[in-house]
Amino acid sequence: MEQKSSKSLQKLSELRRQHKSLINLMPLQTGGMLTDAAREALIEFGDGYSVCDFCQGSLCNITNPPIQEFVQELLPHFLGCEVATITHGAREAKFMVMHSLARPGDSILVDANRHYTTFVAAERVGLNVIEVPNSGYPEFKIDVNEYTPLIKKHVPKLILLTYPDGNYGNLPDARRLGEIAQEYDIPYVLNGAYAVGRIPISMEEMRADFIIGSGHKSMASAGPAGVLGMKKKWEKTVLRKSGTYSNKEIELLGCSIRGVPLITLMASFPHVKERVQHWDEQVAKSQWFSAALEEVGFKQLGEKPHRHDLLYFDAPMLYDISKRVRERGYFLYKELKDRGIWGPQPGLARSFKLSTFAADRRQLGFVIDSFKTILNKYS
Amino acid sequence: MEQKSSKSLQKLSELRRQHKSLINLMPLQTGGMLTDAAREALIEFGDGYSVCDFCQGSLCNITNPPIQEFVQELLPHFLGCEVATITHGAREAKFMVMHSLARPGDSILVDANRHYTTFVAAERVGLNVIEVPNSGYPEFKIDVNEYTPLIKKHVPKLILLTYPDGNYGNLPDARRLGEIAQEYDIPYVLNGAYAVGRIPISMEEMRADFIIGSGHKSMASAGPAGVLGMKKKWEKTVLRKSGTYSNKEIELLGCSIRGVPLITLMASFPHVKERVQHWDEQVAKSQWFSAALEEVGFKQLGEKPHRHDLLYFDAPMLYDISKRVRERGYFLYKELKDRGIWGPQPGLARSFKLSTFAADRRQLGFVIDSFKTILNKYS
Numbered sequence: 121m122e123q124k125s126s127k128s129l130q131k132l133s134e135l136r137r138q139h140k141s142l143i144n145l146m147p148l149q150t151g152g153m154l155t156d157a158a159r160e161a162l163i164e165f166g167d168g169y170s171v172c173d174f175c176q177g178s179l180c181n182i183t184n185p186p187i188q189e190f191v192q193e194l195l196p197h198f199l200g201c202e203v204a205t206i207t208h209g210a211r212e213a214k215f216m217v218m219h220s221l222a223r224p225g226d227s228i229l230v231d232a233n234r235h236y237t238t239f240v241a242a243e244r245v246g247l248n249v250i251e252v253p254n255s256g257y258p259e260f261k262i263d264v265n266e267y268t269p270l271i272k273k274h275v276p277k278l279i280l281l282t283y284p285d286g287n288y289g290n291l292p293d294a295r296r297l298g299e300i301a302q303e304y305d306i307p308y309v310l311n312g313a314y315a316v317g318r319i320p321i322s323m324e325e326m327r328a329d330f331i332i333g334s335g336h337k338s339m340a341s342a343g344p345a346g347v348l349g350m351k352k353k354w355e356k357t358v359l360r361k362s363g364t365y366s367n368k369e370i371e372l373l374g375c376s377i378r379g380v381p382l383i384t385l386m387a388s389f390p391h392v393k394e395r396v397q398h399w400d401e402q403v404a405k406s407q408w409f410s411a412a413l414e415e416v417g418f419k420q421l422g423e424k425p426h427r428h429d430l431l432y433f434d435a436p437m438l439y440d441i442s443k444r445v446r447e448r449g450y451f452l453y454k455e456l457k458d459r460g461i462w463g464p465q466p467g468l469a470r471s472f473k474l475s476t477f478a479a480d481r482r483q484l485g486f487v488i489d490s491f492k493t494i495l496n497k498y499s
Numbered sequence: 500m501e502q503k504s505s506k507s508l509q510k511l512s513e514l515r516r517q518h519k520s521l522i523n524l525m526p527l528q529t530g531g532m533l534t535d536a537a538r539e540a541l542i543e544f545g546d547g548y549s550v551c552d553f554c555q556g557s558l559c560n561i562t563n564p565p566i567q568e569f570v571q572e573l574l575p576h577f578l579g580c581e582v583a584t585i586t587h588g589a590r591e592a593k594f595m596v597m598h599s600l601a602r603p604g605d606s607i608l609v610d611a612n613r614h615y616t617t618f619v620a621a622e623r624v625g626l627n628v629i630e631v632p633n634s635g636y637p638e639f640k641i642d643v644n645e646y647t648p649l650i651k652k653h654v655p656k657l658i659l660l661t662y663p664d665g666n667y668g669n670l671p672d673a674r675r676l677g678e679i680a681q682e683y684d685i686p687y688v689l690n691g692a693y694a695v696g697r698i699p700i701s702m703e704e705m706r707a708d709f710i711i712g713s714g715h716k717s718m719a720s721a722g723p724a725g726v727l728g729m730k731k732k733w734e735k736t737v738l739r740k741s742g743t744y745s746n747k748e749i750e751l752l753g754c755s756i757r758g759v760p761l762i763t764l765m766a767s768f769p770h771v772k773e774r775v776q777h778w779d780e781q782v783a784k785s786q787w788f789s790a791a792l793e794e795v796g797f798k799q800l801g802e803k804p805h806r807h808d809l810l811y812f813d814a815p816m817l818y819d820i821s822k823r824v825r826e827r828g829y830f831l832y833k834e835l836k837d838r839g840i841w842g843p844q845p846g847l848a849r850s851f852k853l854s855t856f857a858a859d860r861r862q863l864g865f866v867i868d869s870f871k872t873i874l875n876k877y878s
């Protein structure tokens with residue numbers, strides 16, 4: 121026991137990441153790779169509560185480092201909203217909005233492509249979740265007009281749209297849903313965990329009441345970190361203050377990301393603000409890559425033409441191989457890793473998700489060639 | 500506007516911390532300074548979701564890095580509990596326990612020295628908070644026997660004790676309260692945000708149902724990070740799984756600190772586990788320092804003899820000075836900073852809190868001399 125414990129402790133003092141220098145196509149990770157500025161800030165503010173040196177009682181009012189300016193000026197402008205705050209992540213933002221706007225037993229309406237945490241956040245509040253179905257195989261599209269009859273039927277406390285979803289990278293008509301939400305006067309939450317920080321997006325243009333972003337997924341930030349933007353009219357509901365501590369927001373338990381993920385979010389922000397201007401190049405790159413993999417014989421699911429870097433492929437030939445090799449589904453992970461590529465979830469070969477966001481065309485060309493080589497090797 | 504925005508962005512790309520290399524006496528910070536191993540891990544796992552490379556659906560079951568072993572073996576052993584998990588911090592742990600064990604309108608019983616977040620977490624759930632008073636000036640002690648009549652009167656859903664509190668560093672009789680909790684069969688939450696990682700402590704020995712620790716406050720971790728230990732019998736209540744996603748804990752929204760604070764918590768753990776063995780040296784150092792500052796003319800509030808590194812001083816002479824200098828209360832912060840010392844909250848001089856945890860006796864001797872010099876300078 122003592123020996124085992126000593127071995128376990130030894131492991132903790134030498135933590136290493138196997139995938140650090142590989143070409144990264146992992147959908148959860150390509151938008152969260154740190155900038156150099158964020159990497160420096162990580163060390164500068166790594167110690168415990170060091171962002172709170174000059175706290176006067178409220179995280180979002182700290183002026184050194186300039187958290188106040190970031191949260192109260194830069195973020196609202198970037199998100200196209202009136203009021204913004206920072207959260208532990210997109211799921212925590214969803215929970216705080218649901219917990220503020222709905223009561224146990226209430227219903228909410230969400231798209232069927234929503235992240236699992238949309239469901240779990242609702243479960244934590246005790247809500248009934250009604251889903252707007254997608255179009256099924258192969259595109260799995262959400263038609264936002266289908267919200268209308270379900271709004272009439274269930275009178276939900278809020279509606280939520282995932283833009284894009286994390287499986288297929290589909291971008292439903294968020295603006296049209298904003299019109300529907302206004303028509304029926306229902307609070308509208310736009311979950312942009314894979315949009316904010318990648319795509320130029322404005323809550324106001326989408327006519328949403330709330331917009332949610334993820335620092336680690338799409339804003340070049342360490343995990344966990346998120347942002348939440350809203351209309352001014354919701355500030356008193358979602359950011360309501362404690363009855364006893366007048367500068368503490370109840371839903372944030374006083375302060376949310378009181379530490380280094382916030383600093384990386386801030387340090388990367390100038391880069392993130394700039395990079396969304398090049399979104400059209402990202403879309404062109406993704407379409408080019410998808411077409412090349414379809415030529416190899418994989419089938420891209422989700423919308424076509426595709427308008428996001430998140431891609432889902434069916435790969436029956438890889439599945440056939442996995443059935444006859446020793447490593448089973450892990451053979452794909454291993455073959456790609458041997459070539460310096462990291463992307464599909466280890467163990468999956470039949471279908472897999474990739475993101476082209478962080479790799480350049482030269483690297484993606486190498487990925488395409490690698491898939492060809494792997495198929496040839498096992499044919 | 501454009502010019503202002505560009506200046507704001509420039510500031511974000513060069514974030515610097517003024518207090519980084521000073522002697523640190525800041526109570527919120529002395530237990531959260533990173534180890535060298537944690538500093539390396541910070542860079543290694545800084546990118547977004549990089550701890551999740553080998554996730555199979557549950558953060559606490561990831562084996563590479565060895566999160567599973569840390570959370571399921573090392574932590575329970577360290578905390579003296581049966582089941583452990585990781586949280587965004589102590590306040591989030593308090594909220595999840597309250598949210599799981601009580602319903603809106605229920606009452607809970609807490610010590611009057613509790614952190615403000617104990618109150619705000621209860622407010623978020625909708626609970627009535629009843630406080631066990633302290634003994635008032637100058638010791639502000641909690642007599643845990645006073646929980647008994649209030650338990651009888653209010654039948655609370657849980658009781659909570661802050662051990663020690665963050666103001667005075669008082670250590671009430673947590674073990675005796677455990678006996679009371681067992682006698683009345685009431686769930687007992689021990690908030691050890693300033694104990695776990697500093698003091699050898701065992702939930703089981705204290706006869707508590709839950710124990711809460713803070714990574715950034717006391718476990719040499721980046722913020723925000725926390726730990727929650729519990730008796731096995733509470734696992735199904737507090738760590739209940741989603742009805743739809745059977746591997747996702749509802750109160751954690753699936754996963755809690757899915758990022759770099761967790762990695763620093765793990766990387767520092769071997770050091771933290773070792774350092775609690777030297778707690779008696781910490782107490783002796785704190786008592787020596789407190790006695791020396793009392794000789795200078797300050798008055799230490801809270802328990803005497805003191806048994807923790809958190810110290811609260813009344814300093815009427817400094818207050819007198821602050822009334823006649825241009826910098827007002829900030830003069831103390833400035834004078835100390837000029838001498839390479841960082842501790843009292845900027846702006847406070849009448850009374851202030853310090854922690855002797857991170858400084859050695861030579862450094863603390865310099866701090867004592869500096870206070871003498873400052874008093875002489877303005878006398």
